Amino acid sequence: MSADLGRDRIARARVVHLMARRIVISPEEFPVADPEGLDFREALNEKQYEAATWGAGPVLVVAGAGTGKTRTLIHRVAWLVGHGVAPEQLVLLTFTRRASQQMLTRASTLLDGRCSRVRGGTFHAFCLMLLKQYAAKLGYPNGFTVLDAQDAADVVDLLRGPVAARFKDRRFPKKRTIASIFSSIRNTGQSLDSVLESAYPHFLEFLEPLNGLFEQYVQYKKEQGLMDYDDLLILTLKLFQQDPGVLREVASACRYVLVDEYQDTNRAQALLVKALSSVHGNVMVVGDDAQSIYRFRGADMGNILRFPEEYAGASVIKLEHNYRSTQAILDLANEVLTQAKHRFDKRLYTERGKGDLPGIVPAPDDRFESRFVSQMILALREQGEPLNRMAVLFRSGHNSYDLEVELNKRGIPFVKYGGLKLAEAAHIKDVIAYLKVLENPRDVVAWNRILQLLDGIGPKTAGRIIEWVQGAEAPRYTTDGSPFSAAYVASLSRLFDVLGRLRQHESPLDEQLESILAYYAPILRETYTEDYPKRETDLEHLTGVASRFADRASLLDSLALDPIELSAVDVEKEEKDEPPLVLSTIHSAKGLEFKSVFVIQSLDGVLPSSYSVGDAEAMDEELRLLYVAITRAEDQLFLSYPMVQFRRYEGQYFTKPSRFLEGLPDTILEPCTLVEAPRDAVPDDGSSRLQDGLPGPSRTLEAPNQPSHDASDSLDDLPF
DNA sequence: TTTCCCAAGCTTTTT
DNA sequence: GCTTGGGAAA
Numbered sequence: 001m002s003a004d005l006g007r008d009r010i011a012r013a014r015v016v017h018l019m020a021r022r023i024v025i026s027p028e029e030f031p032v033a034d035p036e037g038l039d040f041r042e043a044l045n046e047k048q049y050e051a052a053t054w055g056a057g058p059v060l061v062v063a064g065a066g067t068g069k070t071r072t073l074i075h076r077v078a079w080l081v082g083h084g085v086a087p088e089q090l091v092l093l094t095f096t097r098r099a100s101q102q103m104l105t106r107a108s109t110l111l112d113g114r115c116s117r118v119r120g121g122t123f124h125a126f127c128l129m130l131l132k133q134y135a136a137k138l139g140y141p142n143g144f145t146v147l148d149a150q151d152a153a154d155v156v157d158l159l160r161g162p163v164a165a166r167f168k169d170r171r172f173p174k175k176r177t178i179a180s181i182f183s184s185i186r187n188t189g190q191s192l193d194s195v196l197e198s199a200y201p202h203f204l205e206f207l208e209p210l211n212g213l214f215e216q217y218v219q220y221k222k223e224q225g226l227m228d229y230d231d232l233l234i235l236t237l238k239l240f241q242q243d244p245g246v247l248r249e250v251a252s253a254c255r256y257v258l259v260d261e262y263q264d265t266n267r268a269q270a271l272l273v274k275a276l277s278s279v280h281g282n283v284m285v286v287g288d289d290a291q292s293i294y295r296f297r298g299a300d301m302g303n304i305l306r307f308p309e310e311y312a313g314a315s316v317i318k319l320e321h322n323y324r325s326t327q328a329i330l331d332l333a334n335e336v337l338t339q340a341k342h343r344f345d346k347r348l349y350t351e352r353g354k355g356d357l358p359g360i361v362p363a364p365d366d367r368f369e370s371r372f373v374s375q376m377i378l379a380l381r382e383q384g385e386p387l388n389r390m391a392v393l394f395r396s397g398h399n400s401y402d403l404e405v406e407l408n409k410r411g412i413p414f415v416k417y418g419g420l421k422l423a424e425a426a427h428i429k430d431v432i433a434y435l436k437v438l439e440n441p442r443d444v445v446a447w448n449r450i451l452q453l454l455d456g457i458g459p460k461t462a463g464r465i466i467e468w469v470q471g472a473e474a475p476r477y478t479t480d481g482s483p484f485s486a487a488y489v490a491s492l493s494r495l496f497d498v499l500g501r502l503r504q505h506e507s508p509l510d511e512q513l514e515s516i517l518a519y520y521a522p523i524l525r526e527t528y529t530e531d532y533p534k535r536e537t538d539l540e541h542l543t544g545v546a547s548r549f550a551d552r553a554s555l556l557d558s559l560a561l562d563p564i565e566l567s568a569v570d571v572e573k574e575e576k577d578e579p580p581l582v583l584s585t586i587h588s589a590k591g592l593e594f595k596s597v598f599v600i601q602s603l604d605g606v607l608p609s610s611y612s613v614g615d616a617e618a619m620d621e622e623l624r625l626l627y628v629a630i631t632r633a634e635d636q637l638f639l640s641y642p643m644v645q646f647r648r649y650e651g652q653y654f655t656k657p658s659r660f661l662e663g664l665p666d667t668i669l670e671p672c673t674l675v676e677a678p679r680d681a682v683p684d685d686g687s688s689r690l691q692d693g694l695p696g697p698s699r700t701l702e703a704p705n706q707p708s709h710d711a712s713d714s715l716d717d718l719p720f
Numbered sequence: 721t722t723t724c725c726c727a728a729g730c731t732t733t734t735t
Numbered sequence: 736g737c738t739t740g741g742g743a744a745a
Contacts, residue, residue, distance in 0.1 A: 095734090095735085096734080096735085122735065123735080124735050125735090148735085149734085149735080174739075174740085175739095176739095229734090229735050230735090232735085233735095293733075294733080294734075294735095296732080296733065296734090297733085297734065297735080395732065395733075396731085396732045396733065397732085397733085398731085398732095398736090399732095418733075418734080455722095456721090456722070456723095457721095457722085458721060458722045458723080459721090459722090460721060460722085461721075461722085560735090561735065585732090585733065585734095586733080587732090587733045587734065588733085588734085606732085607732095609732050609733085610732095611731090611732065612732085621733095625733080721745100722744105722745085723743100723744090723745080724742105724743090724744080724745095725741105725742090725743090725744100726740100726741090726742090726743105727739100727740085727741085727742105728738105728739085728740080728741095729737100729738090729739080729740095730736105730737090730738085730739095731736105731737095731738095
């Protein structure tokens with residue numbers, strides 16, 4: 001590796017803003033040598049090295065898929081810490097908690113644990129931490145509650161009622177829609193009418209009432225001590241704005257700001273980065289415009305494209321050498337990307353060999369698709385590929401239901417990322433609501449939830465009770481002197497008993513949870529008579545998760561921001577057995593890599609989603625999504641789709657493969673045919689037959705071992 | 721006012 | 736396939 005960087009000293013001038021006076025201090029200098037015990041030249045290529053050892057000042061690292069972005073960031077952290085920057089002065093902002101944890105653990109291994117004190121996490125988590133500290137300055141109580149998307153919609157619903165009543169005969173938007181309209185106003189900084197115009201033109205007639213509702217919503221949350229996800233970002237900005245002293249204090253502590261996945265930041269996040277780096281000016285953002293996939297929640301690719309203008313004197317480092325995938329996989333990725341309306345001047349290259357061509361696999365229906373995938377996985381496993389180095393990716397959470405059944409049937413362990421989260425299940429939210437009420441007695445959403453679980457109490461009565469509880473100075477947990485009817489006073493006082501007792505003497509978290517669960521158990525059985533055993537297991541699950549937290553507040557914060565934690569328990573449990581296969585939405589798979597990747601349901605209408613068809617920008621995003629999926633693969637890539645699907649009332653109907661994959665030359669994407677092997681001709685493990693796709697125009701993949709089918713049935717001959 | 725029942729509608733993707 | 740909303744009965 002060449003050592004020629006043309007710089008003896010890694011140094012850049014930097015300017016410190018202190019009060020009104022600008023005092024220029026001398027450049028920060030690091031010795032050229034690597035920190036003890038680490039050979040960065042050995043570990044990194046020239047560009048990566050340049051990025052990792054960058055001195056001060058703003059830098060944009062444009063890192064294509066698989067170009068060692070994480071590796072570079074980790075070495076960057078290690079470099080800075082190794083050169084004496086206190087880990088506490090480093091802020092590493094990432095998009096998902098998974099990404100940040102992965103990064104910090106990997107960095108720790110480089111420098112024996114010192115890096116674990118690096119501050120960071122998701123933007124939202126970082127802001128929450130700040131807001132906990134400064135809530136009072138914004139007129140919020142310290143015990144404010146964080147609302148997840150569902151809770152936020154519930155708050156909207158409380159306010160929506162009277163407004164919607166005025167439009168009885170017309171279709172007033174539903175709570176979720178309203179909540180997401182509000183969210184997009186705040187994420188993009190657009191006005192209500194421009195949001196409506198671009199995304200919800202059919203609701204333009206409700207501009208006025210929605211405007212009023214929006215103001216009420218903002219007001220209400222403030223009064224009740226509630227913050228939604230967007231508030232976390234926006235109130236932090238507001239805090240900085242109204243109180244420059246706080247900004248200075250916070251930003252001074254952020255000597256180096258590192259941001260991962262910068263292409264997916266929205267306006268508020270970009271402003272936060274600007275603010276946090278406003279004292280030291282040391283900001284490194286890493287990203288890839290071709291992998292921007294969060295437009296739907298306000299991410300703005302413009303942030304990364306405009307970075308050089310936004311930060312005067314910013315340098316740009318490009319990483320283009322791909323270390324992950326074979327050339328065949330990159331060829332497909334590059335080819336797919338050329339279909340984008342917005343052109344990317346990006347062509348990934350590798351020095352790895354050509355490798356196997358990616359295959360496109362039509363399956364007769366999704367049962368066959370699932371069998372194909374699971375069989376292939378077993379075969380690869382027989383060849384020594386660990387399950388956790390393989391992944392099945394899909395557009396949306398439910399795309400894998402059928403496959404999950406098949407995997408269970410075959411005893412293949414898997415984890416699933418993305419899609420529905422346990423923390424969103426009704427019974428989990430119930431239990432959490434009790435904790436929330438204990439933490440923040442002003443949390444009306446939680447109160448409503450737990451009160452309405454009681455017999456004979458609906459929205460109206462719940463409202464009256466909440467008023468009673470909160471009417472006094474301190475919340476009163478008693479029915480003494482209450483105006484409520486005897487019909488439910490008994491059940492109400494049982495609830496108050498439990499809450500009052502827990503509030504009085506703060507017992508350890510697990511004991512609190514135990515009391516709550518004891519109280520909730522009969523309610524659970526009654527409300528979910530059908531399937532309460534399954535839900536009871538989930539609650540045990542929750543107890544397990546809770547035991548890892550020191551106190552109620554930190555459990556609640558964590559649940560609000562990172563519901564994935566719950567499914568992480570599965571991982572640990574399974575890992576005793578065999579590291580499990582990964583199922584993931586493409587969104588959740590960002591930043592991960594696997595030896596073999598299966599993209600299922602590569603259908604037109606799924607990927608690209610039918611919701612995006614007709615919107616050029618949205619279609620480009622779908623394309624980038626496919627690009628992200630393809631570039632997760634190192635060696636093997638299969639894109640499959642069912643040729644026939646079922647729909648509720650229409651029955652069977654024919655599908656079309658993703659338009660992004662149609663018309664690609666066979667030399668880039670190889671068509672494969674599934675053939676069902678005669679049953680008795682199948683070797684026990686089925687491994688030998690899948691391994692070598694024979695070179696040729698159409699690879700044949702045999703699908704052995706399907707007892708329910710006539711052995712002579714060739715799939716090609718099935719009667720469609 | 722609540723609850724129950726039926727119909728309608730709707731779903732990406734995440735913090 | 737599931738949640739959400741409306742309407743009617745208790």
